[in-house]
Amino acid sequence: MNPWPFVIGAYALTLGGTAAMAAAAWIAMRRAEGQAERQRKK
Amino acid sequence: MPTLHAFANPTRFLSIARPLTPVLLALGAALLLFGSWAGLTQTPPDYLQGETVRILYIHVPTAWLGMGGWTGIAVSSIVYLVWRHPLAAIAARAVALPGAVFAGLCLATGSIWGRPTWGTWWQWDGRLTSMLLLFFVYLAYLALSRADAERDGDGRIPALFGIAGTALLPIIRYSVIWWRTLHQGPSITLTKSSVDNSILWPLGFTLAGFSLLFVAIVLMRMRADLARIKVEARMRRMAAA
């Protein structure tokens, strides 16, 4: 059985999943902190 | 405990977390990418499994962080119940999602690894089943803490759940010794490793990279939560005025 599709699939899933989670956390944080900042300035 | 409270102060926390977040993100990503490159190209194949062994470099860190995440939830829950500090409850909530994702990734990479080596995607083996149970316990915790926050609960129920769930961690750890059905025994313990150094070394890089990214994600989620709480508090004050 050719091992590479399994290896590449596992890496793509894990690295992609971690990157997506970090990006989602970053966007949510920027949005929440931006909202707090705008409200403070009002 | 004055020192603990100094760190638990939200303003003090933010003054540390703000500059730390981008550093952790950049360093974590760099270590993870280097470790993955090394693990995919710079190490020899295993004598028995061949190239499939490379899944080790991502499977083991996700497993440890999936379990480490629950340890974080349990410690934060104890701090919250005993010292009543709200930041501890926010930390526990922030850990739950990345912890669940890593537990899920551990199950997924394990399944992908199992097909070419063991000859099966899934078996009701002790290690596999107890890890699946931890994944479900994470999902239950996420639902419970969300429900508690929506009903303006005091966070005590999720905290107790977080402490009770710790019972699973030793079961996962010793599952490969109690039920020797399919998953092999522990390769790496505190005192020894049965992985040859020429194969082992990239694991240090991927483990450090995943860990830093995990902490960065927790900090970002905590910062988002703190900002949301601030907005809600101000809106309530304005409505009352």
Place this chain on the structure above:
Amino acid sequence: MKPKHQRLTLVGLAVAAVLGASGLALSALQGEAAFFYAPSDVAKAAPPVDRAVRLGGMVAPGSIQRQPDGVTIAFTVTDGAAQVPVRFSGIAPDLFKENSGVVAEGRFRPDGSFVADNLLAKHDERYMPPEVAGKMHKSETLEP
């Protein structure tokens, strides 16, 4: 009921539910493990005939025989103390080798032999490059 007592009851129920679920899962696992036999278990007490169980152990050296039909393999599973002859028709995993761990899913026959519907390869916790493995066990071959 006071709200505080209500909360306490909820907590109790949640903890009980978790413990109950863990207990159920663990007892199910215990049951799974009960259907797991090593060759010396078979030698001690006669195994149930015609019930789906699993047999685990090492593939005895020199025991793998490919049958003339091309799909059936006969081999012996050993745990050092006892041996069980096994027959399997199908595709064995890549890691299925002599001197290597195996888990066979299937049924015992009245004569004490085992017919497997499925073969799983089990490996141990050691990982090393072929050169190191070659030095450590000169007798082992890397050829399938």
